[in-house]
Amino acid sequence: MSELFDNLDHRRAIIDRRDLAAQLDAIAAESSDSGTRRRAMVDLLKAALEDGRAEIERRLLERPSSGRVAANAMAFLIDQIVRLSHDFTTGHLYPSANRSAGERITLIAVGGYGRGEMAPHSDIDIGFLTPFKQTSWTEQVIEAQLYTLWDLGLKVGHSSRSLDEMVRSAKEDLTIRTALLEGRFIWGDRALYDQASARFDAEVVAGNARAFVAEKLAERDERHKRMGDSRYVVEPNVKEGKGGLRDLHTLFWIGKFIHRVRTVPELVGAGLLSARELRQFERAENFLLAVRCHLHTLAGRAEDRLTFDFQREIAQRMHFADRPGKSSVERFMQLYFLHAKSVGDVTGTFLAHLDDQMAARGRRFLPTIRRRPGKLHGFVLDRGRLALPSDDFFQQDPVRLVEIFALADKHGLEIHPQAMRQARHDAKLIDARGVRRIPRANALFLDVLTSPRDPETVLRWMNEAGVFGRFVPDFGRVVAQMQFDMYHHYTVDEHTIRAIGLLADIEQSRLQEDHPLSTAIMDQIHSRRVIYVAVLLHDIAKGRGGDHSVLGAELALRVCPRLGLNEAETETVSWLVRYHLLMSATAFKRDLADFKTILDFAQVVQSPERLRLLLVLTVVDIRAVGPGVWNGWKRQLLTELYDAAEEVLRLGHKQRGREQRIASKKEAVAAQFGFDQKVFDKVAKRLPESYWIAEPVEVIAANLVHIRQAGDAPLHIAAVPDDDRGATLVMVLAADHPGLFYRIAGGIHLAGGNIIDARIHTTRDGLALDNFLVQDPLGRPFDEPGQIGRLTRAIEDALANRHKLLPKLEARALPRTRAEAFRVAPNVFVDNKASNRFTVIEVNAQDRPALLNQLAYALFQSKVTVHSAHVATYGERAVDTFYVTDLIGDKIDSAARVKSLEKRLLEAATSQSEEAVAA
Known part of the structure; x- marks a missing residue:
């Protein structure tokens, strides 16, 4: 038996091929009619398939996190079904005593089936290979076997090719090339399989590594874009999404193509993963496979999108329990996103190793940044990327864990993946050495947060490295924390980082068309630090139980002085966090034509500066919820509330009396739209005063x-x-x-x-x-x-x-x-x-x-x-x-x-x- 299935205990409890083979021989002996034989075979194999699936599901429920075992068990079950079917077809349905050299056939598993990883309702990707053009006998065997698999209710992706056709197709099509890369012998003529494997290596793989890597990375980027380009969407695609199984598969495919490794652990020997990264890879893959198996089982079909209705059930199946302030499903999804983040970490360092290997062969594979800034405070440039002069560089001065990101922002540099890996490893030093109390570290962090360049990207790097959550531990508590509702599209940390990015875009006038008022008032805000810190902290107390606005305001009083904000700035940030939902609640739920609504709102806001800050915070908070949430109607309501409240706050009362406002609006309507005065007066008299106040x-x-x-x-x-x-x-x-x-x-x-x-x-x-x-x-x-x-x-x-x-x-x-x-x-x-x-x-x-x-x-x-x-x-x-x-x-x-x-x-x-x- 293949070592692929060595981790399966009591394999015969899943399917006993010997016993079934004996029963099939008995079926053949009972009747000489091929139709009768075939129907009896299908009935027997269908029962075995159902029993095997039930046993795999029973084991998965017993050990709900054993994803790799469940996926291997499913591939093992299908292997035995295919082998039994093939033997019965060639032995009893279409026997041929004297086959020619061309009447040889080998069955190979390709794609995920070839890898030995199958969820309960995954497609069965199978290839039939013949040495030359198909004969009538091989056509009969292939057709009969496909009908058997279809009659068993299996969804089969199949191909039938000669060796020449296999090579030609693999050269022309990336998808076929990738599928064949994971080709695995199932049954049939072993010598023919060995011949096919040797030709694939010699004619398809050899000399084409760079082109394959470029195509697979481009394919990955396109897939990420199609799936939302974030690993923190709250209904992720377990297979295709960013941070999902396909990202891990891509790394394995690249390693296998370049170094011809057979298993993931061999990537360590090939120099593309360290032992630690291998553990991350295997843990993430095991968890994601478990989730995908549960998902298929619950859906009763091939389903890879982890939607809200499945999240709760899978959390229960995997034995997650409620905790104070956090439900079982939120805890389950937080672990999911941490594994998705781990996939991103592994990908970054894998590509760095790959880049080094490619560079050793003559040139870098990844793009080079050619800027050479002078003052790097001991950091070095490695082919245009910010790198470390030694592995203990962070240990010598842990403030450098923050400084590396500040330098990356200041000089517009990428950070070398090896430096990112070291930062992840050394991030714990922030706890041990009191880095959070060092003014220089806080000043550097504030520089990144309030950067006029691209704070979103650098803060995301800092979050990926684990430095962000260590330096601001309250933020660390919301990393990968989902919000279990249909309104929020992202985890709390991703939502916050996106909001900071939107704030920077507004300040730099990059969203002027969408947010003209916010763009205009950013220049009037007295303290940039206040609005950036308020955006950082506005959701930081989520998941603690209680009102996150109230708890967040209390946290702000502790965090802001540490970051270097003065007393007045701290008080304003705390107020903004406390009332960050006030403006949207007032604008969207209350009648803005009712003057008491405006007065009540203004009484809480109290100052024009707070009003400006609150508007901008409200806008970026709504925009960062997800695509399609912001619209022109919300902009209209917020603008209307802002204008009315500003008038009250600036003068302490309405600038114009009710009658004057009505007269002014009538003049504006008549002038703007060119109504005949007599007609206008006649119609206008029919409308009460309240109407003129209420409508724009x-x-x-x-x-x-x-x-x-x-x-x-x-x-x-x-x-x-x-x-x-x-x-x-x-x-x-x-x-x-x-x-x-x-x-x-x-x-x-x-x-x-x-x-x-x-x-x-x-x-x-x-x-x-x-x-x-x-x-x-x-x-x-x-x-x-x-x-x-x-x-x-x-x-x-x-x-x-x-x-x-x-x-x-x-x-x-x-x-x-x-x-x-x-x-x-x-x-x-x-x-x-x-x-x-x-x-x-x-x-x-x-x-x-x-x-x-x-x-x-x-x-x-x-x-x-x-x-x-x-x-x-x-x-x-x-x-x-x-x-x-x-x-x-x-x-x-x-x-x-x-x-x-x-x-x-x-x-x-x-x-x-x-x-x-x-x-």
């Missing part, structure tokens, strides 16, 4: 056109795409009546729209003028005529009561399997202090189609009037806020009514019954 100039102009177009019609619906806000403005002018809001919301949902904001107005002549900002399911405006037509028809049908809304909504609701991994307990808050005129109701619930419609119907049942609605979603969590009064316009302050309202809304947030959405 562009919306007012669109509404006035809408009102003119409506004429005397009892109902008029219009939709206008608004690219600045990234949404479509849907305007409904209708006779006001109870239930109007929930019906419009239901119609919009039915057309596939998501409502992100709603303003409800009543004209002086009793008509309802409702404005909705709507996006499609991908977060884009409805902008095609067909889409807009479908949207307006759906609203018309809902208002005309042409059908029951709930059955229609349920029929179009898409399953949300990923969201089912989460449970958001619904909560209702009724607040009579947040507004002078309205009762403010905030509902937190699990997001689902038509939730807003159901909540609006519950408010209708409770006999309250909705004046505005604000919708925010954070992954699986929806936060819907309503500004309401009773039917005569008063606040809802009766304790009994408040309790009844809370109960009804909780039922609506929880239930999807027909009572929640009326006809």
